[in-house]
Amino acid sequence: MSDQQQTEISQLGEFGLIDRLTENLDSINESTSYAVGDDAAILNYQGDTDILVTTDMLLENVHFDLTYVPLKHLGYKAAVVNFSDIYAMNGTPRQITVSLGISKRFTVEHIEELYSGIRLACAIYGVDIVGGDTCASHQGLVISVTCIGDAPRGRAVKRSTAKDTDLICVSGDLGAAYMGLQVLEREKVASAGRNDFQPDFAGKEYLVERQLKPEARKDIVKELADKGIMPTAMIDISDGLSSELIHICRQSNCGCRIYEDRIPIDYQTAVMAEELNMNLVTAALNGGEDYELLFTVPLVDRDKIEKMAGVKMIGYICKQELGYAMVTRDGGEFPLRAQGWNPLASNNDNEAEQ
Amino acid sequence: MSDQQQTEISQLGEFGLIDRLTENLDSINESTSYAVGDDAAILNYQGDTDILVTTDMLLENVHFDLTYVPLKHLGYKAAVVNFSDIYAMNGTPRQITVSLGISKRFTVEHIEELYSGIRLACAIYGVDIVGGDTCASHQGLVISVTCIGDAPRGRAVKRSTAKDTDLICVSGDLGAAYMGLQVLEREKVASAGRNDFQPDFAGKEYLVERQLKPEARKDIVKELADKGIMPTAMIDISDGLSSELIHICRQSNCGCRIYEDRIPIDYQTAVMAEELNMNLVTAALNGGEDYELLFTVPLVDRDKIEKMAGVKMIGYICKQELGYAMVTRDGGEFPLRAQGWNPLASNNDNEAEQ
Numbered sequence: 268m269s270d271q272q273q274t275e276i277s278q279l280g281e282f283g284l285i286d287r288l289t290e291n292l293d294s295i296n297e298s299t300s301y302a303v304g305d306d307a308a309i310l311n312y313q314g315d316t317d318i319l320v321t322t323d324m325l326l327e328n329v330h331f332d333l334t335y336v337p338l339k340h341l342g343y344k345a346a347v348v349n350f351s352d353i354y355a356m357n358g359t360p361r362q363i364t365v366s367l368g369i370s371k372r373f374t375v376e377h378i379e380e381l382y383s384g385i386r387l388a389c390a391i392y393g394v395d396i397v398g399g400d401t402c403a404s405h406q407g408l409v410i411s412v413t414c415i416g417d418a419p420r421g422r423a424v425k426r427s428t429a430k431d432t433d434l435i436c437v438s439g440d441l442g443a444a445y446m447g448l449q450v451l452e453r454e455k456v457a458s459a460g461r462n463d464f465q466p467d468f469a470g471k472e473y474l475v476e477r478q479l480k481p482e483a484r485k486d487i488v489k490e491l492a493d494k495g496i497m498p499t500a501m502i503d504i505s506d507g508l509s510s511e512l513i514h515i516c517r518q519s520n521c522g523c524r525i526y527e528d529r530i531p532i533d534y535q536t537a538v539m540a541e542e543l544n545m546n547l548v549t550a551a552l553n554g555g556e557d558y559e560l561l562f563t564v565p566l567v568d569r570d571k572i573e574k575m576a577g578v579k580m581i582g583y584i585c586k587q588e589l590g591y592a593m594v595t596r597d598g599g600e601f602p603l604r605a606q607g608w609n610p611l612a613s614n615n616d617n618e619a620e621q
Numbered sequence: 622m623s624d625q626q627q628t629e630i631s632q633l634g635e636f637g638l639i640d641r642l643t644e645n646l647d648s649i650n651e652s653t654s655y656a657v658g659d660d661a662a663i664l665n666y667q668g669d670t671d672i673l674v675t676t677d678m679l680l681e682n683v684h685f686d687l688t689y690v691p692l693k694h695l696g697y698k699a700a701v702v703n704f705s706d707i708y709a710m711n712g713t714p715r716q717i718t719v720s721l722g723i724s725k726r727f728t729v730e731h732i733e734e735l736y737s738g739i740r741l742a743c744a745i746y747g748v749d750i751v752g753g754d755t756c757a758s759h760q761g762l763v764i765s766v767t768c769i770g771d772a773p774r775g776r777a778v779k780r781s782t783a784k785d786t787d788l789i790c791v792s793g794d795l796g797a798a799y800m801g802l803q804v805l806e807r808e809k810v811a812s813a814g815r816n817d818f819q820p821d822f823a824g825k826e827y828l829v830e831r832q833l834k835p836e837a838r839k840d841i842v843k844e845l846a847d848k849g850i851m852p853t854a855m856i857d858i859s860d861g862l863s864s865e866l867i868h869i870c871r872q873s874n875c876g877c878r879i880y881e882d883r884i885p886i887d888y889q890t891a892v893m894a895e896e897l898n899m900n901l902v903t904a905a906l907n908g909g910e911d912y913e914l915l916f917t918v919p920l921v922d923r924d925k926i927e928k929m930a931g932v933k934m935i936g937y938i939c940k941q942e943l944g945y946a947m948v949t950r951d952g953g954e955f956p957l958r959a960q961g962w963n964p965l966a967s968n969n970d971n972e973a974e975q
Contacts, residue, residue, distance in 0.1 A: 314666060
């Protein structure tokens with residue numbers, strides 16, 4: 268490593284770093300239709316099919332804590348979060364590769380348990396495991412999954428194509444996975460050093476399940492197609508509503524308004540926020556890992572969307588100069604910021620220096 | 622993690638673990654043509670093209686040591702080893718995704734240096750970077766690359782299709798990358814605690830380059846096509862000749878004979894083996910990371926192969942019951958074993974328990 272001027276990665280953040288690394292990336296191959304910058308890349312090989320590729324890396328004690336995450340659930344989630352990226356392109360996941368870095372405290376049975384979750388997710392979502400890599404790791408478990416999917420040519424939906432006046436829609440409810448993490452962390456602290464400890468999830472079952480066993484919204488993508496609705500832009504909510512909405516707006520050169528009182532929040536999420544004395548809307552805006560779909564549709568689809576169970580219109584796309592804001596219950600405007608979980612931020616004390 | 626009977630991963634080894642995890646994996650999707658068990662998976666979407674997918678994970682201090690590996694070289698190698706897997710399928714690499722786990726001791730400039738090597742490899746081999754993921758890592762650098770390539774329908778070459786009497790061929794020379802690693806490790810030990818240390822690679826330049834900056838044999842794949850030679854089976858040599866040849870034989874239900882005096886070895890490799898008092902043929906058989914191509918061709922292609930510079934016939938495929946063996950210089954038979962680098966073996970003391 269040379270002595271040139273050095274910049275802390277936390278100064279740029281994850282997205283800044285990616286922008287810097289992928290500057291001026293020109294495509295060489297005809298089959299590369301759309302590269303970096305969305306949930307998945309789009310490849311055009313032959314025929315009427317676009318091929319979608321996405322990848323995610325999960326590291327122990329950064330993305331998951333095996334104190335309370337069962338290995339089977341972890342495998343399930345590692346697969347599903349990749350499927351979610353393909354659905355967020357309006358595609359169908361078809362194949363995955365699974366690479367594992369495994370430290371010595373894991374036995375064959377542990378890895379089989381992890382794999383059984385991956386296989387279960389694949390069986391449920393109709394995806395094939397086509398390859399991978401396994402190797403030794405010095406510390407902890409490393410999981411890298413790449414998912415390949417397809418969409419009829421020209422039907423893949425990007426983040427960059429939302430238009431002024433489009434309606435902003437979201438599936439399911441938000442903030443529950445984040446609250447589930449708080450529940451699990453609280454029980455972990457309470458159980459420290461006690462062998463007889465029984466965690467108490469009564470009344471929080473939905474939150475814990477949303478954190479440990481998220482599902483990808485295959486059903487929503489199917490229903491949109493069945494109803495003849497083609498989203499103008501779509502993304503899955505992994506980092507939080509606020510962050511994902513800003514991705515769509517920035518890449519589409521638009522602004523947005525969403526309404527505080529329209530953000531879908533489950534009853535258990537609200538109770539838990541109260542218990543923890545946390546701002547509920549902040550949790551719904553910035554709590555990640557919900558894996559719901561955030562998408563925009565043209566105004567003409569309003570009636571069709573209103574008839575869809577489990578989808579809510581939460582606002583509209585506007586001109587770029589109007590910025591990104593939430594209209595609060597009292598009619599004020601609260602600016603949205605991309606403060607989703609930033610794993611590379613300097614206040615994230617998750618580094619054991621070697 | 623449950624209390625059921627536990628098996629150490631070292632008891633199975635990497636390949637045993639993979640076999641166990643991928644048992645009874647039935648494909649669901651029509652587009653999944655050939656899944657686990659080769660250098661890359663084969664996908665049939667539409668048209669006359671097969672799509673190839675391969676993935677590799679590299680972990681700091683398991684696969685690379687930044688004491689002597691420059692980041693740019695590391696990036697180059699991380700990309701090239703994936704291209705090599707696509708060439709080993711008789712395909713052309715087209716796209717890669719790059720996932721990075723980054724610990725806090727790395728700056729933006731470090732990661733840019735790493736990426737510059739990846740980009741250089743992509744420019745040279747004509748491959749597009751189409752996506753990836755970056756995240757924080759607790760310890761060290763994690764690199765996971767997935768490569769997508771293509772081959773005309775039905776032209777992808779597997780490991781499982783070698784036939785009795787086929788000729789066994791290998792490109793380039795073997796054992797040099799392993800010897801390069803020995804040189805680098807020796808200089809690392811010599812330099813410990815000294816700031817003024819200048820490593821001495823005189824007369825070992827080829828070995829060091831083979832270890833730090835391997836190339837994928839795009840040229841050989843092209844030449845085979847130009848000469849009208851279609852290999853019956855092919856694999857790239859990442860774990861060592863012996864191990865890779867046994868992969869071909871096992872998956873093809875064949876045996877093999879190779880000749881000690883025909884194994885291609887560079888002069889520098891021989892000198893270094895002498896210096897280290899190591900058995901030269903063992904190094905060529907079991908030293909990995911050469912990224913040369915090992916392939917089989919029908920007997921009728923003998924004359925064409927003989928005219929190819931940089932390709933050597935080293936033996937032949939025989940019936941399974943004759944086993945896997947090397948014919949030594951004195952005419953004896955030495956059984957081949959898959960003792961390539963096993964990163965999951967118990968004698969690999971590379972685990973810092975958490």
